Amino acid sequence: MEIEFLGTGAGSPGKFRNVTSTALRLLDERNSVWLFDVGEATQHQILRTTLKPRKIDKIFITHLHGDHIFGLPGLLSSRSFQGGDAPLTIYGPKGIRDFVEVSLRVSETKLSYKIRYQELTTDGLVFEDAKFRVYAQHLDHRIECFGYRIEEKDHPGELQVEQLQAAKIPSGPVYGQLKAGKTVTLPDGRVINGTDFLGPAQPGRIVAILGDTRQTPNAEKLAINADVLVHESTFAKGESKLARSYYHSTNIQAAELAKRMHVKQLLLNHISARYTGKMAAELQHQARDVFKQTRVVKDFDEIEVPFEKLTKEGTPS
Template sequence: MQIVFLGTSAGRPTKARNVTSIALKLPEPSNGFWLIDCGEGTQHRLLGSKLKLNRLERILITHLHGDHIYGLPGLLTSRSYFDGAGPLQIYGPSGLRAYLESVFEHSGVHLEYELDIIEIAEAGLVAEDERFSVETEELEHRLPSYGYRITELAQQGHLDIAKLTQLGVPPGPLYGRLKNGEDITLENGEVIRSSDVVGASLPGRIITILGDTRPCENAVHLAEGADLLVHEATFAAGMEEKAAAYGHSTVVQAAQIASRAGARKLVLTHFSSRFDDEAVEGLIADAQSIFPASAAAYDYLEILVPRPDTNGRLA
């Protein structure tokens, strides 16, 4: 799994940073990706990456401020021009459907694929399939704003091919049965137990991406034990009063959330346009004084999230 930052500025774009959007690249066999937020210009940022819109499977919208959603209509429209663009799900706060349907109605857009808009009615589990679950909690902002906890489900362990060969198990359907936890009996009557030839299950990864927020308990809950926490850092240390007034966090407050949650790594984003790259370096130093595993996002930064091994260590 890999995170690609497509926009890391707060409120408005700068020459170096576009407004908010994050891509989550999924592991094999999917090789697709999700988007978290879609600020204006997101599809232009995608053109500078290896991500293709026909591989987009799901969009998670944190809240309806323009710097997080104004890129949606154009991106969704352009997706119709990509061969093989299948059904697409969009999750977000109440009002997301009315916003998109109004734009489509008045601009005469007709999508060439199925679009499913799911408005979040309550906190908790909002999506689940055979690979991932997505949980959400409401944060504290000027509009309803959500954070998302994306959990990769544990995967079956690897088959010990060398041992299977030694035991005389022929490749083919028997391998699949063993992989699925079924014991088998060979033609000579020997019983091969799945537990003897399949390794321990592989732990999944947890990625938490928060929308705009003041420091709050729901942020800690969503980030608990996360392999990666992405947290906004609109303001510098010492600007707590201004951050609270606008429903945002400082870099130090974000670091405190990561520390309390026991996250493995913190990546800060959504920097105010008042901060240039040199200033951001100073902000990160402040965060690292509280949570050493802190880093600053910038546009096109790619963060690999390794899978923990069976002992909880990062592989």
């Protein structure tokens, strides 16, 4: 699992930062990519990465401001041209379907795949499969806005081969069945429960990706115990009143949230064009005074989301 930032700027494209788009690369986990927001020229940014548009099967939109959605029509069209024929699902506030369908209809764009829409009106679970759950929560922005919490389900523990050998259980296809936690009957009549030979489960990873927001209790629900929190940082230390009046957050507010909610790593994005070079670095320094594991990301940064290390007893190390 990796997070790749396709755009980290706020409001309008800048010389060094494009507007918001974040890719969650789940190629090993489910051979797909999920996008969170699709700002203008996102497809141009993708050309500078190894991402394949046909791998994108879910798009999560936080809100309908232009710097978060203006790249959608072009990306959807290019996905069709580049061999994408599998269905794609778009999640977002009410109105996202109208925006996409009007854009495609007026431009007479025909897609080679079906788009499914899930317009969100309430908080809670919006997607679940065998490996992941995704939750949405309303945030506090000028228009309806959501944040998303992606929870990976726990991975089964490793098969304890030494214990199997000590029990004189012969190797072969039976090991695969036991690793899956199945109960098998051996040729000698013994009934073996696979769960008895599995190590502790590996906790799944949690990623929280927030849209534009003032501070709100719902952000705590999204961020709690997250391995990675992606949070906007439109304003800097000492600008909390300004941030509130524009329905945004400061770097310090994001850092305080991360510390309070026991986040492991904070990634600050949605950086105003006012902050370049040393000023952007200062945003990071200020936030690290509150929460050390903070990083101000830039376009094309790739961040791996590691598994939590466990002791032999299965507790966090």
